[in-house]
Amino acid sequence: MHPLLYHLVKRSLWPSLLLLFGLSLAGYAVELSSGVTFFDRPPVLDRSQISNRSADVPNAIYQFTIETPGNAGEGLQKLEFEQVEGAETIRFFPNRAKAFFGRKDRSKDTIPVQLTEADNRWVLTFETPVEPGKTVTITLQARRNPSVAGTYFIGVTAFPVGEHPQRQFLGFGRFRIQEGRSNDDQ
Numbered sequence: 001m002h003p004l005l006y007h008l009v010k011r012s013l014w015p016s017l018l019l020l021f022g023l024s025l026a027g028y029a030v031e032l033s034s035g036v037t038f039f040d041r042p043p044v045l046d047r048s049q050i051s052n053r054s055a056d057v058p059n060a061i062y063q064f065t066i067e068t069p070g071n072a073g074e075g076l077q078k079l080e081f082e083q084v085e086g087a088e089t090i091r092f093f094p095n096r097a098k099a100f101f102g103r104k105d106r107s108k109d110t111i112p113v114q115l116t117e118a119d120n121r122w123v124l125t126f127e128t129p130v131e132p133g134k135t136v137t138i139t140l141q142a143r144r145n146p147s148v149a150g151t152y153f154i155g156v157t158a159f160p161v162g163e164h165p166q167r168q169f170l171g172f173g174r175f176r177i178q179e180g181r182s183n184d185d186q
Contacts, residue, residue, distance in 0.1 A: 037162030040073030045156050046135070047103075048173030055177050056147040062090070064156060064173055065103055065137045068130055074160035075129030079138065080167070081122040086152035092122055096141040099126065103137055111136065129161045149179045 044067045051061035068076050083090055097115035098105075112127035122140065130136050146152065154173040159165040 034164065035162065036164040036166055037074055037160045038166045039158070039160050039168050041069040041071045042168040043068045043072065043076055043158045043170060045170040045173070048154070048156075048175070050145075050175050052145065053176055053178050055145055055149050055179055057145045058143065060142045060145045062092070062140045062142060062154070062173070062175065063137060064140075065135065066130075066156070066158070066170070067135045068132050070133035072132035072160075074162065074165075075131050076126065076136070076158055077129045077161045077165060078123055078125040078159045080155075080157040080159070081124070081140065081173075082120065082155045082157070084153050084155050084172070086146060087148035087150050088146035089120070090146060090152060090154070091143045092117075092140045093143060094122075097124055098139045099124070100137055102135055105137070105139070113138075115140070146177050149177050151176050 045064065046067045047063075047065040049063050051063070064079075064081075066076070066079070092115065094115045094117065097113055099111040099113045101109040101111065111130070114125045114127070116123050116125075124138060124140075152175045154175070156170045156173060158168045158170055160168075
């Protein structure tokens, strides 16, 4: 099975299991008696882009815009970023991650976050959960773009507020790295 297909199936199997066991996602957020929480309506990965698509360029900014529906039921507590395809592994500076409300960076709308790496995944935790109905943009600064040109996929997974949050796979950020110099957005 292709790695992208496997990742997508692996990350989105839980909704099928809920339906199989007769649990509904209609109404407000789902919280099981065990404390497991789910989004009623999951966030959406609206856009991904990169500041510079050239291979081997230092300090490129990888940007992800997430929309949380007003009827999400739960706030957005954290996001997980996992590179699932590409010739080289992209490494980010943990202390340079930023998040802000909206699509354009305005310093007054900055959200305090913490970025940690665990098992080749980057986990961004919001100090205060993002409320339903808000759009948030995350910027991750790479130490350096990959030196090998090609298409790189980073999977984005969201976690709601709660003691035992159920992950929700949102999709892939697709980044095309090119030989030579380019500073165009994708």
